[in-house]
Amino acid sequence: MKLILHIWRQKNPSAPGKMMRYPMDNLSHEMSVLEMLDVLNEQLIVKGERPVTFEHDCREGICGSCGFMINGVAHGPMPATTVCQLTLRHFKDGEEVYLEPWRAHAFPILKDLMVNRSALDRIIAAGGYISVPTGSAPDGNTIPVGKGDADRSMDAAACIGCGACVAACPNASAALFTGAKIAHLGLLPQGQPERNKRALKMVAQVTRELFGSCSNIGECEAVCPKEIRLEAIARMNRDFLAGSWTER
Amino acid sequence: MKLDSKIPSGPIQEKWDRARFEMKLVNPANKRKYNIIVVGSGLAGGAAAASFGELGYNVKCFCYQDSPRRAHSIAAQGGINAAKNYQNDGDSIYRLFYDTVKGGDFRAREANVYRLAQISVNIIDQCVAQGVPFAREYGGTLSNRSFGGAQVSRTFYARGQTGQQLLLGAYQALMRQVDSGSVTMFPRTEMVDLVVVDGRARGIVTRNLISGKIESHVADAVVLGTGGYGNVFYLSTNAKGSNATAIWRAYKRGALFANPCFTQIHPTCIPVSGDYQSKLTLMSESLRNDGRIWVPLAKGDTRPPMQIPENERDYYLERRYPAFGNLVPRDIASRAAKQVCDEGHGVGSTGLGVYLDFSDAIQRLGNSVVADRYGNLFKMYERITGDNPYEVPMRIFPAIHYTMGGLWVDYQLQSTIPGLFVIGEANFSDHGANRLGASALMQGLSDGYFVLPYTIGNYLAAARPDGLDANHAQFREAEENVNRITQRLLAANGQRTVDSFHRELGKILWDYCGMARNAEGLRLALGKIRELREEYWKNVLVGGEAEDLNQSLERAGRVADYFELAELLVTDALARNESCGGHFREEFQTPEGEALRDDANYSYVAAWEYKGPNQEPELHKEPLEFEHVHPSQRSYK
Ligand SMILES: Cc1cc2nc3c(=O)[nH]c(=O)nc-3n(C[C@H](O)[C@H](O)[C@H](O)COP(=O)(O)OP(=O)(O)OC[C@H]3O[C@@H](n4cnc5c(N)ncnc54)[C@H](O)[C@@H]3O)c2cc1C
Ligand code: FES
Secondary structure, three states, X not given: OOEEEEEEEOOOOOOOOEEEXXXXXXXXXXXXXXXXXXXXXXXXHHOOOOOOOOOOOOOOOOXXXXXXXXXXXXXXXXXXXXXXXXXXXXXXXXXXXXXXXOOEOOEOEEEOOEEOOHHHHHHHHOOOOOOOOOOOOOOHHXXXXXXXXXXXXXXXXXXXXXXXXXXXXXXXXXXXXXXXXXXXXXXOHHHOOOHHHHHHHHHHHHHHOOOEOOOOOOHHHXXXXXXXXXXXXXXXXXXXXXXXXXXX | OOOOOOOOOOOHHHHHHHHHXXXXXXXXXXXXXXXXXXXXXXXXXXXXXXXXXXXXXXXXXXXXXXXXXXXXXXXXXXXXXXXXXXXXXXXXXXXXXXXXXXXXXXXXOHHHHHHHHHHHHHHHHHHHHHOOOOOEOOOOOEOOEOOOOOXXXXXXXXXXXXXXXXXXXXXXXXXXXXXHOOEEEEOOEEEEEEEEEOOEEEEEEEEEOOOOOEEEEEOOEEEEXXXXXXXXXXXXXXXXXXXXXXXXXXXXXXXOEEOOOOEEEEEEEOOOOOOOOOOOOEOOHHHHHOOEEEEEOOOOOOOOHHHOOHHHEEOHHHHHOOOOHHHOOHHHHHHHHHHHHHOOOOOOOOOOOEEEEOHHHHHHHOHHHHHHHHHHHHHHHHHHHOOOOOOOOEEEEEEEEEEOOEEOOOOOOEOOOOOXXXXXXXXXXXXXXXXXXXXXXXXXXXXXXXHHHHHHHHHHHOOOOOOOOOOOHHHHHHHHHHHHHHHHHHHHOOOEEHHHHHXXXXXXXXXXXXXXXXXXXXXXHHHHHHHHHHHHHXXXXXXXXXXXXXXHHHHHHHHHHHHHHHHHHHHHHHHOOXXXXXXXXXOOEXXXXXXXXXXXXXXXXXXXXXXOOOOOOEEEEEEOOOOOOOOOOOOOO
């Protein structure tokens, strides 16, 4: 099959970028989008041109390294699928396909399709954990957790930190990412002691990182490759509000 | 060189206690004066760095990804073992120890494995307390599943994302230390050399993957938790960036490399579909709990699977291994799949595949129970292949997955270079010639949370901080060495891309040193690898510049190391004239085609010493003694 790619090319953070056109031939339906870029890069290197920089590692949809916009949609057309697992089966022969990096104030572009997402690490560092130093844990079964709570906690914990939610949001808000961690830990008994404080600290960091604020549009939920629900944001808001009272 | 494994004396149950008591401690007030470098932020490195930070050491932690949360451990699916015996089904620390030594085909150190089994129970407690959302029963207790190589249910899991959840637990503990200032994180930074001063590991040289800058970091001890080297085969289930560079360059600085030929092939991966294929996707071994493996009885039967009646199917694992059935260890399951495909029973367009069928499980348990256990794996399978496993059996084939070999370490996890510690998949320690499922996560966390925090203290207590700085001649020399390699790679400016070489190297290894090996093929492979390596340095085309973000250059450096490692791997396979675990030499098998060990001559760890460029490495042997688990031919019948 054939595709006509248009890819954002930008040499470094301060250089101006532009879309470049790359017609691709002899593609297979079973290839992933990243494997298509591998093929393109091999061709570019042999021609002495600069290959397209993009981030990837596991290629199994779990590490959260990969991600860019495909035709304006974060991770492309298939729901619950990262670009590394998106096969060309989902494109039409001859289609024009536009690849662009995540665009958000808090995610500066480093090169081509690669951006800097370290702000997400700093949000976790601000409070996205349970404080339990190695060696200080009681027996696992002394903390019963209902199956429902464990399952819902796991739903939120499935976040891979790819940043698609931020890229999809017209406000470039990190509410779904932050809410997911708050929900994961807040749904478990182990997470209760620090629950409200956690929300306060994480939300404060979100503000410092220049993410936009959430206005309940829901684009984030629509593109999330792990199908994290908007509910997580509601939990964040509730814990934040509770924290504003209890942690004064 | 005499290898001293430093195994404590006394009964096996008391060795670790005794070792902990005998170890020297660092005065709490002095800990912040010690600098520790941890390379790797996976389960092993992340757990170690977080724990050191909590103890008060000054820690620098490195990873090549943009965030420590993305280490390859994130991809582990199935679960983590622990001898909790919550199921009351006959498990115990001794049984986990026994299963692991036996599963490793009697090529692991008993004392290490016993300690691992003891610590396994603490790991689960720690992870639960961190908020890892393990699967639960309705009453709120922890749930377990069975895994290959065991007849008890001791595997803890978080859906099909156990590695992800354990890693996020370690990552969150690590980020808490980053926030408190005890750990400094260096993401997007690749270790490219080890610096040894006066015989001790004193630092590393790194390349900043954004700017291309080469930098030196000094420390009182260096820890490598950089993962396995499965990507030497090009196609594997490892993350694309997983590499051997850190351990390989440490090997070239004097650390011994143990059992490189012990590589593990995982039986349940999605078969290869084309030349562009960039990696192989694992389908968790836990699927073998409820899925039944079969091939058509008739050779070359191309009917769709659902049209093949029951009596025309060969459930070959259940037939050959009635006691363990579909749950035999990985090496056995992989080889059996290869055999049936070699005999012409393979399925799919390439004939390199077998069925993994859930129709019985769905009938017995219903769709929703099966979905609860394996839903995300089924979805992943469908995304990649376009087939729905609720309706048609999965097609699977073995693929390179894990490397039991790695840098040699003693009981304290210290390599042959004082001050260099190696943890997780990067060392060779606990799995012998074959690792059981759900045991790598256990080992990584055991090393990182519970072993190294003690043993590194013992080392540091005797090593006073001395104010060494990066202007020392050894650091200059290492930086120059790195720059030289980079310049050579860029200057070749040949005709072939890095990936094309890597793919060809991987094919040689897979063909001659994969699931089955023989002396003739191995000798042939050695010649082919050397030839290809020579061509590499003359004809590789990297492109771009050294001082820039250059992903092709990153790969070029790693592939240069793979060429050398491949040679050592084949050399080791050739020197081990027996079959054991993942190392199957066709010349050494029983009449039924099972691996034939040679305990009289090969009951040792093969530890190789680097002797300089184009020199034969020197083999050192650490004899293995078995006091508790008597070596026998493994039987899973
Ligand atoms: C698909 C898959 C499924 C698996 N499932 C299971 C399972 O169910 N149960 C189980 O027990 N095991 C499983 N395993 C095995 C297990 O996941 C690994 O053995 C284990 O996670 C390795 O952990 P680690 O900490 O040693 O290394 P890794 O997690 O690989 O981490 C390596 C770290 O080192 C860093 N690094 C590497 N090289 C460099 C360098 N040169 N410079 C700087 N940093 C570097 C990386 O950035 C990373 O942070 C699975 C493996 C795979 C591939
Ligand atoms: S590469 Fe890991 S999620 Fe896509």
